[in-house]
Amino acid sequence: MKNTGEFELIGRISESVRDSVPEGVTGIGDDCAVIPQQSGRDTLVTTDLLVEGRHFLLPGISPGELGWKSAAVNISDIAAMGGRPESAFLSIALPGGFGPEWVDEFIAGFRELAGRFGVALLGGDTSASPDKLFINVTLLGSCEGGKALKRSGARPGDLVCVTGTLGDSGAGLRLVTEQASGAATAESGTARYLLRRHCKPEPRVAEGLALAGIPGVHSMMDVSDGIASDLRHILDASGGLGAEIETGSLPLSGELLEICRERCWEAARLALCAGEDYELLFTIAPEALGSVQAALEAAGGAVATVIGRITEAGTPLCWKGWEGEPPRGFTHF
């Protein structure tokens, strides 16, 4: 689309529908919509569109992996609010040549991940597609009333934290692209790890639930477009705050460092810009760090790394240790 990026487009739509959003409801602009229920819990709703050639390459990802990933990117949005995922709705437009076996494998992959979190596939729609494969998943979940962790709660002085490691998925995508262009990818353990991180991401549900229970956790989102873009959303939603990020503190896996050495790839660029890590990016009061680490350890999941600090409104987003143009995340247009 000419001259209109995704966020400008979402901004236009969001602005034009703002007056129809009921009191107490969170609409467009966070990982999920938040709809209070009489029961005292809040319903969380998210929807993600995956377009062949834009969000995935065929045959770079198997039907089962694509099913998994379609579930994962949505479950991750629920995790990013500190919620519990519950039910899924799948729409799929299939080009010619995608037979029943393809669909069976796709659904098996979807269920493999969804089943782990007790998410039931309750509906959807199907159609032929004239050309490309399109997948849309809507996921419903819930959280304790008023306790959803939004993007908008960051405060000056907060520590900026991220779970797990960044950039692995971006390196995996590069390996997929290499394979698609006919290059032989070494079947090393490193390559397998990075491909898995790209094709079968692990949404951080247990981590999100653990963080939602800690009062000092102020804001959260998931890393889908790369923290270079994603952190900007937290800052904007929190009243135009700034941040100082130590790019030297970004959590990088041994596998990412190894492949970057081998291929002369820039690890920090992959970590900041490539996205699709589906880790949790969150900000906390400095004194909550101990509780956060303990809660994540108790949840048995990924650990958190402090990568920087939130600064006052009006200050810039500063990537310390990064040279050249400011990093930019993935764009859907």
Added chain:
Amino acid sequence: MKNTGEFELIGRISESVRDSVPEGVTGIGDDCAVIPQQSGRDTLVTTDLLVEGRHFLLPGISPGELGWKSAAVNISDIAAMGGRPESAFLSIALPGGFGPEWVDEFIAGFRELAGRFGVALLGGDTSASPDKLFINVTLLGSCEGGKALKRSGARPGDLVCVTGTLGDSGAGLRLVTEQASGAATAESGTARYLLRRHCKPEPRVAEGLALAGIPGVHSMMDVSDGIASDLRHILDASGGLGAEIETGSLPLSGELLEICRERCWEAARLALCAGEDYELLFTIAPEALGSVQAALEAAGGAVATVIGRITEAGTPLCWKGWEGEPPRGFTHF
């Protein structure tokens, strides 16, 4: 997709996920999923995918009409359960050349209809599309707990009823197709009426709510693919019942009859097979007919016409007055 129709595909998916559907929840196979809530109300969820070239033609429908229709087809699914529509989630994949004005008009059309029913657009996703326009809407609504009107409740002896008139949308689509092929369509009031019925259908929300309050109404769905297909779903879901439909009793508008005379089109075929009428197809105990007519009149909406009767399990679906091959509805593949 070769050798696999939509219903076979949906059947495969439905079968493979059946064991993951929680007790008390209605999953794939009705107009909406039905999820009981602690509040005593049930949440209704539906999702519909609209693919350019398959579900609509460009430029045969304006951006505003397409926005309206994207809302309408989903609101109609909520109406078909006797529910109240509440919130919408829109995913849209835009090919090159669809600028901000296009999006603004689309959203304005969406809101024009959604706003009438108090439906707020609370989220969505956007992407570039490599080729065609894809739209997916998920709609949430609610109904009194346990009172959703499902496809599965039909009983032998029930009268088969439908609101409004059938076939208008199908005739409108033929006019759109003619225009697309360069033929001049007379700008008559008749043509305008039929085009409007196709491009801006009116979901029967008030009618659905009125019918949900009557104990003798046993089953319901909306007419999206044509009653030749849609009635089959009610019969199958209700334990393999049969029906006798008087094709001479199908409610047809004066406009449809007029254009069919002019163009030598078969009105009954349009009424049975073309679909997209978004009327309500429902079955009732014969003694409930008076209450049904009174409730629909009180709702100020469309009237109902009796078109036939449900027969015992194992008996055929019989289209009385129809000659030749049995009629078949729209297929999404």
